[in-house]
Every structure is written in structure tokens, then in C-alpha cells.
Amino acid sequence: MHLTATTYRPFLTRFQSLIALFILCLGISLLSDKFLTVANFWNVLRQISVNVCISTGMTLVVLTAGIDLSVGSVLALSGAITAGLLRNGIPIPSANLYIGFTLLGAMLAGILTGSALGWFNGWAITRFKLPPFVATLAMLTIARGLTMLWTEGFPITGLGDSFTFLGTGWFLGIPVPVWLSGLIVAMAVLVTNKTRLGRYIYAIGGSESAARLSGVNIDRIKMAVYTIAGGLAAIGGLLVTSRLDSAQPNAGTSYELDSIAAVVIGGTSLSGGRGSILGTVQGAIIIGVLNNGLVLLNVSPFWQQVVKGFVILLAVIIDKRTEKNE
Amino acid sequence: MLIAENITKRFAGVTALDGVCLEFRAGAVTAVIGENGAGKSTLMKILSGVYPDYEGQIRFNGEPVRFSSIRDAQACGIAIIHQELNLIPYLTITENIFLGREITTRWGTLDKNAMRIKTQELLARLKLPIDPETRVSELKVGQQQVVEMAKALLVESDVIIMDEPTSAISESEVAVLFTIIDDLRKENKAIVYISHKLDELFTIADQYVVLRDGKSIESGSMQGIDHDTLIRKMVGRDINTIRRRTTGHAFQSLLSVENLCLKHPVRVQENQLKNISFSVRRGEVVGLFGLMGAGRTELLESLFGLHPKRCSGAVYLDGKSILPKTPADAIRSGMALVPEDRKKDGLVLGMDVQTNISLTVLEKIEHAGLLSQVKETTLAKKYVADLKIKTPSEKQTAKNLSGGNQQKIVLSKWLATNPKLLMLDEPTRGIDVNAKNEIYKLILQLADEGMGILVVSSELPEILAISDRVLVMSEGILTAEIAVSEATEDVILKAAIPKSMSERVKE
Numbered sequence: 001m002h003l004t005a006t007t008y009r010p011f012l013t014r015f016q017s018l019i020a021l022f023i024l025c026l027g028i029s030l031l032s033d034k035f036l037t038v039a040n041f042w043n044v045l046r047q048i049s050v051n052v053c054i055s056t057g058m059t060l061v062v063l064t065a066g067i068d069l070s071v072g073s074v075l076a077l078s079g080a081i082t083a084g085l086l087r088n089g090i091p092i093p094s095a096n097l098y099i100g101f102t103l104l105g106a107m108l109a110g111i112l113t114g115s116a117l118g119w120f121n122g123w124a125i126t127r128f129k130l131p132p133f134v135a136t137l138a139m140l141t142i143a144r145g146l147t148m149l150w151t152e153g154f155p156i157t158g159l160g161d162s163f164t165f166l167g168t169g170w171f172l173g174i175p176v177p178v179w180l181s182g183l184i185v186a187m188a189v190l191v192t193n194k195t196r197l198g199r200y201i202y203a204i205g206g207s208e209s210a211a212r213l214s215g216v217n218i219d220r221i222k223m224a225v226y227t228i229a230g231g232l233a234a235i236g237g238l239l240v241t242s243r244l245d246s247a248q249p250n251a252g253t254s255y256e257l258d259s260i261a262a263v264v265i266g267g268t269s270l271s272g273g274r275g276s277i278l279g280t281v282q283g284a285i286i287i288g289v290l291n292n293g294l295v296l297l298n299v300s301p302f303w304q305q306v307v308k309g310f311v312i313l314l315a316v317i318i319d320k321r322t323e324k325n326e
Numbered sequence: 327m328l329i330a331e332n333i334t335k336r337f338a339g340v341t342a343l344d345g346v347c348l349e350f351r352a353g354a355v356t357a358v359i360g361e362n363g364a365g366k367s368t369l370m371k372i373l374s375g376v377y378p379d380y381e382g383q384i385r386f387n388g389e390p391v392r393f394s395s396i397r398d399a400q401a402c403g404i405a406i407i408h409q410e411l412n413l414i415p416y417l418t419i420t421e422n423i424f425l426g427r428e429i430t431t432r433w434g435t436l437d438k439n440a441m442r443i444k445t446q447e448l449l450a451r452l453k454l455p456i457d458p459e460t461r462v463s464e465l466k467v468g469q470q471q472v473v474e475m476a477k478a479l480l481v482e483s484d485v486i487i488m489d490e491p492t493s494a495i496s497e498s499e500v501a502v503l504f505t506i507i508d509d510l511r512k513e514n515k516a517i518v519y520i521s522h523k524l525d526e527l528f529t530i531a532d533q534y535v536v537l538r539d540g541k542s543i544e545s546g547s548m549q550g551i552d553h554d555t556l557i558r559k560m561v562g563r564d565i566n567t568i569r570r571r572t573t574g575h576a577f578q579s580l581l582s583v584e585n586l587c588l589k590h591p592v593r594v595q596e597n598q599l600k601n602i603s604f605s606v607r608r609g610e611v612v613g614l615f616g617l618m619g620a621g622r623t624e625l626l627e628s629l630f631g632l633h634p635k636r637c638s639g640a641v642y643l644d645g646k647s648i649l650p651k652t653p654a655d656a657i658r659s660g661m662a663l664v665p666e667d668r669k670k671d672g673l674v675l676g677m678d679v680q681t682n683i684s685l686t687v688l689e690k691i692e693h694a695g696l697l698s699q700v701k702e703t704t705l706a707k708k709y710v711a712d713l714k715i716k717t718p719s720e721k722q723t724a725k726n727l728s729g730g731n732q733q734k735i736v737l738s739k740w741l742a743t744n745p746k747l748l749m750l751d752e753p754t755r756g757i758d759v760n761a762k763n764e765i766y767k768l769i770l771q772l773a774d775e776g777m778g779i780l781v782v783s784s785e786l787p788e789i790l791a792i793s794d795r796v797l798v799m800s801e802g803i804l805t806a807e808i809a810v811s812e813a814t815e816d817v818i819l820k821a822a823i824p825k826s827m828s829e830r831v832k833e
Contacts, residue, residue: 206674
């Protein structure tokens with residue numbers, strides 16, 4: 001079959017981020033012989049797995065036409081809670097008691113913390129009709145402050161080998177964080193494509209009033225989405241904490257920006273209703289490869305930021321144009 | 327002064343205006359009357375430069391003119407005061423009036439003093455003794471209307487077009503408005519006055535022009551014409567649509583509504599719906615007519631659980647007492663609502679046909695907790711075939727289909743829920759004639775199958791064609807209930823025209 005304009009246009013549109021990624025990899029590998037190695041491959045994937053976790057939740061939020069600015073702080077607090085409980089437990093001197101936490105218990109507590117903060121975001125947004133931007137901006141500050149209070153401003157370190165396995169270990173030849181983020185992505189793909197929740201998320205983003213009239217409980221879906229986003233940010237927090245073997249009070253600062261960038265580069269519309277999890281994964285990989293490549297090429301960190309900014313602009317411009325063509 | 331010759335305007339297949347000719351004279355108020363959809367607003371938008379694209383010619387003071395924008399028309403001396411107020415609430419009166427045409431000093435900064443003085447003059451002329459520095463948000467609606475007029479008068483205009491200027495204001499404010507119009511007439515301006523409220527035309531207008539189905543039917547002097555003649559001229563078309571044949575259905579009661587009230591969202595002591603009571607029987611099509619702002623849409627919305635906090639009264643469906651708190655409640659009890667704004671509320675435009683259809687019944691296409699693509703496509707295929715939806719496939723994005731086909735998707739998604747009561751708000755607005763007739767047939771067929779149907783429409787022929795019974799609303803009150811055999815267009819219109827208005831004129 002001949003590739004006429006009408007047949008290859010949709011092909012280009014569909015795979016534009018993959019094509020961009022391919023060109024990017026090709027370019028970097030021509031310029032640096034350290035890029036195309038097995039070690040670097042796993043290195044890049046391991047690095048992006050945190051952003052993939054966060055951005056999966058962010059995608060769900062953005063699909064409902066919302067945004068979550070608090071993910072970085074929520075990540076920090078959740079990681080710190082897990083680290084703190086693991087290391088110190090909860091001593092209650094007055095009753096001469098000490099509550100210790102197993103590894104699993106401490107991790108669950110961290111994830112619960114993140115989910116609770118996400119739930120609070122959703123509650124504030126639906127109950128008081130706050131714009132998501134404002135509600136989650138407030139949470140960004142609140143969660144960061146709580147992190148400082150919990151850690152008293154110092155890193156919590158020395159968390160043990162079994163915990164650091166989560167961020168640095170290997171399983172069947174693949175890094176554990178890659179397993180974990182892959183699992184999360186697989187579940188999110190299933191939810192968005194194959195469940196009522198996923199369908200309602202797209203419907204709300206596409207037209208909230210049409211979804212409401214169709215009997216969709218808008219508030220409940222939004223609460224669920226923000227809670228999931230908080231929970232996934234917490235899992236990202238576990239990965240960061242585990243990799244560094246330390247919970248830093250200022251961990252995750254400005255992670256929300258990388259996450260939104262991944263979502264946007266992945267073709268999800270900030271006005272909601274259009275986009276996909278796999279698109280976001282591609283976006284996260286593009287950012288990851290770009291970061292890695294710029295480091296390998298010895299580009300100064302200051303220039304890296306400039307380049308990243310332009311890539312985001314370019315991605316959104318291309319996306320706008322394809323949207324118009326549809 | 328302003329003459330329109332053979333104006334024709336088409337929108338994507340629909341002819342909104344068809345060879346309209348009319349004349350507006352200086353020093354006179356000309357009323358443009360016609361039913362909803364007769365083409366009044368389209369005509370005004372052409373005259374004021376909103377639609378630069380049309381066939382025919384406009385002559386202004388003898389010269390042929392063609393306006394390419396509102397600014398263009400304004401510069402020539404034609405000003406329009408729209409039905410919806412276009413003011414920015416957080417700016418002052420002066421800032422609003424001069425928006426986009428600010429007076430500047432020779433340094434390029436705003437000459438606030440000059441603007442304030444000019445505003446003061448305008449307000450004095452319009453008898454609105456208010457500080458020009460007042461924020462518009464602090465004004466009453468009637469006062470805001472006056473500010474709109476001041477905006478129109480800032481540029482010396484010879485023609486002033488007013489689109490439904492009294493639709494949102496109180497009676498005393500109407501009186502003020504009329505004295506202002508009177509003054510403008512004395513200043514030898516041509517005033518074009520569009521209104522649904524026929525009674526007020528007798529107080530204010532000198533001439534009338536009747537539009538019907540996009541054509542100019544008749545014009546003449548208001549002197550010596552009466553209310554009923556005017557209504558006849560407005561509606562006097564051949565009724566060639568199918569009338570609902572009365573079926574031998576043993577009507578059982580389905581929906582009964584008792585004393586439904588709805589509080590106004592802002593003015594809490596006021597009611598938008600006042601003690602509405604009516605019933606719909608199984609297999610019956612009930613038409614609900616009313617002019618804009620009569621409360622028809624609010625009634626449907628209240629029944630569908632969209633205003634649970636402001637709504638009171640009793641609603642029985644199938645003998646069970648329900649007053650839905652959410653649309654989900656309403657759907658569960660067997661109601662369906664085809665909303666007025668198809669593109670915003672009826673459909674998720676960016677989704678495809680089958681996802682739109684299945685949105686109301688996702689639990690029915692689940693298999694082991696996951697949505698089944700096969701079941702979904704089967705469901706969609708059934709309705710695409712049953713309702714003859716013209717689409718290349720079930721996966722086509724809804725945005726790309728015509729209005730009629732979009733409306734059929736909305737109907738499909740509701741029929742999929744097997745409703746007992748189907749409520750339709752303006753079901754054929756912006757739809758071509760063929761699709762219209764198909765939708766009428768479908769409605770009648772559904773009724774014959776035993777569904778209760780409540781249709782809101784502002785098109786009288788539509789109401790008369792498909793209803794068994796006609797309810798008429800005006801200002802939140804149910805003013806008439808007429809069997810279709812006794813319903814004529816003027817009986818219905820008389821009940822629909824706001825009482826407060828006609829009483830005021832009689833006094």
C-alpha cells in the first residue's frame with residue numbers, strides 16, 4: 001500500500017512521541033558512546049521510575065481537567081514518615097511504651113499518609129468548589145511544613161538493607177523500581193481503558209456537565225482520583241527514600257513540574273478528557289533520556305534546564321497542531 | 327434611514343433568513359416581532375456587523391453599506407444593545423463605557439477626568455443619577471441595562487437596536503427605560519425594538535415588522551392594530567406537520583408533581599418555580615410551552631435532581647414518592663433527560679459514539695468487573711441501527727457528526743437506560759427538517775410503547791404536532807393546561823405572555 005498523506009498522517013500523530021524519542025536517542029548515541037550501554041539503559045529506567053509513579057497519578061488528575069501541585073511535598077512527607085517509623089517507631093514516654101514498625105507496616109503507613117493527603121485535596125476541591133490549582137498549592141506548602149516538623153529539618157538515614165532493596169535492588173535482571181513502576185503503569189492502563197472509574201474520569205474531563213447529567217457522581221470520582229494521585233506520590237517517596245537510604249526533608253522539591261511536563265509531553269490535554277497513561281510514560285522517558293543525555297554530554301546543569309523548557313514548549317505546540325488537524 | 331433589501335443568511339444547511347426586506351425610520355420606534363427562531367436575532371446581528379457574511383444589501387442613509395465588524399457598524403452610527411449584558415462586573419461604569427475606546431492624554435496615559443465627565447453627561451441624559459465611579463457589580467440589572475445604553479450612546483449613533491431590553495428588569499425599570507426611549511425618539515434616532523412582550527409594544531412602538539420562519543411577512547403602523555391580530559400575524563403559518571392522533575391507550579398515571587417550588591439561586595425569597603402541579607400519564611406526550619425565562623428548563627432540572635437544595639414539593643413516579651437528590655437518583659427511579667444544550671450537557675463531544683451511548687449504562691456492559699468492548703459495540707450498533715444514526719462507525723468522535731445525529735446519540739444513551747419517563751428540552755433545536763421529523767416519529771413511537779414523555783419546546787408547531795396535552799408556563803407559574811384538540815397557537819401564546827406585563831399596561 002502506498003503511504004499517501006491520508007494514511008501516514010494518523011501514523012505520525014499516533015506515534016509522534018515515540019518518533020521523537022527515537023530521534024533523541026539516535027542523536028545522543030551519536031554524540032556519546034556511553035549512552036547506548038546496558039548499564040546506562042537500566043540507569044535511565046531506574047531514574048525515571050519515580051517520575052513515572054507520580055506522573056501516572058498526575059495523568060488521572062489532569063484527565064479530569066484538574067492538576068496536583070502537591071505531589072513533590074506529599075512524596076517527601078510520605079518518605080519521611082516511612083523512614084521515621086522504620087528507624088524510630090513511635091515512643092510514648094508517658095506510658096513508657098514504644099510502638100515499633102515492621103518494614104511492611106512502615107511502608108503502608110507512608111502510602112496511607114500520601115493517600116490521606118490526596119484525599120484531603122479531593123475533599124477541599126469538591127466540598128468547597130476550590131480550583132484544584134489553589135487547593136493543591138496549599139497542600140504543597142502544608143505537606144512540606146509537616147515534613148519539616150516530622151524530620152525536624154534533618155535527614156533520617158540508616159534504614160537498613162531490606163528497605164534499600166526497594167530502590168536499589170534487582171529482581172530477575174531488572175531493577176526493582178522498574179518492576180514497581182511497570183506494575184503501577186499496567187494497573188493504571190487497565191483502570192483507564194477497562195473500568196467504569198476510568199471511563200468516568202475521561203467523561204468528567206470531556207464535559208463535566210454531561211457526565212453529571214448521565215448520573216456520574218462527579219465528587220466521588222474526583223476524590224478517588226486525588227487520593228490515588230497522593231498514594232502514587234507516596235510510592236514515589238518510598239523509592240526516593242530507599243534509593244538514597246535517607247529521607248531528606250527537601251526531597252521532591254519541584255517534582256510536580258517534571259511530572260506535569262511528562263503528562264503534557266505525553267499528549268494529555270491540560271483541559272482534560274484527552275490523553276493516556278502510556279503517553280505519559282513516553283513523556284517521562286523523553287525527559288529522563290534528555291536529562292541523562294545532557295549529563296553524558298557534559299552540558300552545564302543551567303543549560304539543561306533551558307533545553308528542557310524548550311522541549312516542553314515544542315511538545316505542546318506540536319500537540320496543539322495535531323489536535324487542530326483531527 | 328436604514329433599509330435592508332433581500333437579506334439571506336444560511337448556517338450550515340439551515341436558512342435563518344430568507345430574502346428579508348425592511349425599513350427603519352428616523353424618529354420612530356420599530357418593533358420587530360416574531361416567534362423564537364423566526365430570525366430576529368440573526369437579522370439584528372447582521373445589521374450590527376456581528377455576521378459580516380450574508381446575501382443581500384443594506385442601505386444606510388441612502389448609501390449601500392456592508393459592515394465587517396461591530397466596530398465598523400458603530401463607526402457608521404449603528405449601535406446594538408444585546409439581550410445578555412456585556413459588562414465587566416469589577417470595572418466601574420466609566421471604565422466599562424470607555425472599554426476599548428479610552429480617551430488618552432497627550433502623554434498616552436488615561437484621561438480619567440475627561441472620561442468621567444463624559445460618563446456623567448451620558449448618565450444624566452439617561453436619568454441614572456449614580457456616581458460614574460461605581461462598580462458595575464453594585465448596580466441592579468435595570469441600571470446595568472442603562473449602562474449598556476450609555477455605551478451605545480457614547481458614539482453618536484443614529485440607529486439603536488435593542489434586543490429584548492426588558493427581559494431581565496423590573497416594571498419600574500421598564501417605565502424608566504420607556505421614557506429614555508421616548509427621548510431618543512425625539513432626538514430623531516431610529517430605534518429598533520425587539521421583544522416577546524407584545525403588550526409593551528403598544529406603549530412604545532410606532533411601527534412593526536413581523537418575521538416568520540426567516541421571512542419578513544408584514545410591516546405597518548402600530549396604530550389601529552390589536553393584540554390578537556398581531557399574534558395571528560406572528561404565528562399564522564400553514565400547519566402542515568403531522569398531528570398526534572389520539573390513541574386508544576388506557577392512560578395510567580405515571581408522573582405526578584405536586585406543589586413543586588424552586589428558590590431563586592441568588593434572591594432567596596423569590597421563587598423561580600411557584601407551586602407547579604401536573605401529571606404525565608403512561609403513553610402520553612405532554613408538551614410544555616413557555617417563553618424564554620418562563621422556568622421550563624428549571625422545571626425539568628428540578629425533576630432530574632439538579633437543584634436538590636433549592637427545591638421543594640412532592641414528586642411521584644409510578645406511585646412511588648421521589649424527589650431526586652442527584653441525577654443518579656433520577657435515573658435509578660426511571661427518568662431520563664435530554665438536555666437543552668446538546669453539545670455541552672448532552673454529549674461528551676470529544677468521545678466517540680459508542681462511549682457516549684454507553685456512559686449511562688456502564689454497569690450493563692461490564693464483564694468480571696472490566697468493561698467489555700464487545701458488549702459496548704453491540705449496544706452501540708443496536709442504537710445506531712434503530713435510530714438510523716448516520717456515522718461511519720461507532721468509533722467516530724461525536725464532535726464530527728451533524729446536530730441531528732448528535733441528538734440521536736443523546737436519545738440512544740437515554741433509551742439504553744429503559745426510562746419510564748423521558749424528558750426532552752428543546753429536542754430539535756438547530757436540527758434540520760428531516761432529522762426533526764425522525765425525532766418526532768421516534769417520540770410518538772416511544773409513547774405508543776408506553777413511555778411517558780414531557781417535551782419542552784419554544785416552537786409552537788412542534789408542541790402542537792406531537793403533544794396529547796399542552797402545559798403553558800409563564801414567570802414560573804403553570805398558567806394553562808390545554809387538551810391538544812382545543813389548543814391553538816393563539817390560545818397557547820396568550821397563556822405564555824407574562825401576566826404582570828399586560829396588567830401593567832392596562833393600568
